[in-house]
Amino acid sequence: MTCYANTFHQLDTLLTKNKQYWQFVPFADEGFTWQQQHPEFCQWLQSIDDQSLQQLNQDHDALLAAFEPWIPDAKILADLAKTPSLQKTEFAYPKNFDTGIPGRKWQQITAFNHVLPRLNLPWLEWCAGKGFLGRVLSVSHQQPVISLEWQPQLCVDGEAAAKQLGLDIHFVQGDAFDVSSQQYIKEQQHAVALHACGDLHVSLIKQVVAKKGKAVSLSPCCYHLIQDSHYQPLSTAAKSSQLQLSKHDLRLPLQETVTAGNRVKQLRFIEVSFRLGFDLLQRKINQSSTYLPVPNVQKALLGEGFKSFCCWAADQKGIVLPANIDFDYWQQLGEQRFAVTERMELVRQLFRRPLELWLVLDRVCYLEEFGYNVSLGTFCEKQMTPRNLLIHAERC
Numbered sequence: 001m002t003c004y005a006n007t008f009h010q011l012d013t014l015l016t017k018n019k020q021y022w023q024f025v026p027f028a029d030e031g032f033t034w035q036q037q038h039p040e041f042c043q044w045l046q047s048i049d050d051q052s053l054q055q056l057n058q059d060h061d062a063l064l065a066a067f068e069p070w071i072p073d074a075k076i077l078a079d080l081a082k083t084p085s086l087q088k089t090e091f092a093y094p095k096n097f098d099t100g101i102p103g104r105k106w107q108q109i110t111a112f113n114h115v116l117p118r119l120n121l122p123w124l125e126w127c128a129g130k131g132f133l134g135r136v137l138s139v140s141h142q143q144p145v146i147s148l149e150w151q152p153q154l155c156v157d158g159e160a161a162a163k164q165l166g167l168d169i170h171f172v173q174g175d176a177f178d179v180s181s182q183q184y185i186k187e188q189q190h191a192v193a194l195h196a197c198g199d200l201h202v203s204l205i206k207q208v209v210a211k212k213g214k215a216v217s218l219s220p221c222c223y224h225l226i227q228d229s230h231y232q233p234l235s236t237a238a239k240s241s242q243l244q245l246s247k248h249d250l251r252l253p254l255q256e257t258v259t260a261g262n263r264v265k266q267l268r269f270i271e272v273s274f275r276l277g278f279d280l281l282q283r284k285i286n287q288s289s290t291y292l293p294v295p296n297v298q299k300a301l302l303g304e305g306f307k308s309f310c311c312w313a314a315d316q317k318g319i320v321l322p323a324n325i326d327f328d329y330w331q332q333l334g335e336q337r338f339a340v341t342e343r344m345e346l347v348r349q350l351f352r353r354p355l356e357l358w359l360v361l362d363r364v365c366y367l368e369e370f371g372y373n374v375s376l377g378t379f380c381e382k383q384m385t386p387r388n389l390l391i392h393a394e395r396c
């Protein structure tokens, strides 16, 4: 068993063992999901004040330390999910080469480029956007680039920019899922995909394997953007796992808590607690125990108060509200439930990166199973992009 397959199995075992702590929908239950089995744990969670909650959300080491007595496997999972930084080779770009490329995107594409080995092969840029990455690959490797992109205007803009810079880049407007796109995947080629969502980068991996492509480098993102209702494992290692991942589960790796300003936090508190309060009310009216999702709401309506929100939501869902509802009571329950769901999400945070590694290692193991030499690491700091993992595979 390779070292990656071994890590995958260890992650898989512990993620499966601890799935009660991450594989659930916090809105589904009225209170803590673990109230029956672990009342003391729930009591402890409830005792975390809002300031500590915020700190734990921002400091992963502190989060692991705080939960160590309750979920000791979380620390082992975090260690298994650690990845090395990939080795960089810097390149000096011509003056003003970054014109028209947003600052953060420029940092990402150059960081991506600097960890790629020099294989002297033509490039294929999968789901290229305006082909920002293709431009830096072209100028630093002096090899032709084919950039496949679905949106016609991005192709036009990308082609024009490449022409102006005198680069050998050719755009192909096409659908990555269509069989006609497979013709662009060649054996003697280095294929790349930076942040091609879900099935889009999976389609590249599968086609590279099928065509025995020499090399592929990709940074996966948006694992939940898949055509099937559940995750379809690629490798035999993941196919033998007991885990079955829903789209909700697949969103977890992307659910990093970002530091928001007070206004944004307050708005979120109002909206989510209104939704949770209305949900409790509708459960009572409908004698139901399932969460009822309500569509997106115009933010101005939230300013009109909880009662207006409930009337609007009831109307959206065809629910007739009885007279004499004590809206203050339901609003308060919604606020209490907000505090509970926030603490349940905090627990799920412990498993965010390990689950991402599980998904990424599935791709890695698949490539290894088909005879590729694979390296996995980070190509930039997470401040530049939290989707900073890069898989590089070369056919032996």
Ligand SMILES: C[S@@+](CC[C@H](N)C(=O)[O-])C[C@H]1O[C@@H](n2cnc3c(N)ncnc32)[C@H](O)[C@@H]1O
Pocket (backbone or CB within 6 Å): 105, 126, 127, 128, 129, 130, 132, 133, 148, 149, 150, 151, 154, 174, 175, 176, 177, 193, 194, 195, 196, 197, 200
């Ligand atoms: C998140 S962007 C990444 C763009 C670029 N790689 C980058 O990092 O700047 C994903 C790109 O995939 C393109 N895309 C979406 N669906 C596609 C499809 N079915 N075939 C080809 N490209 C597609 C989108 O139009 C978008 O430009």
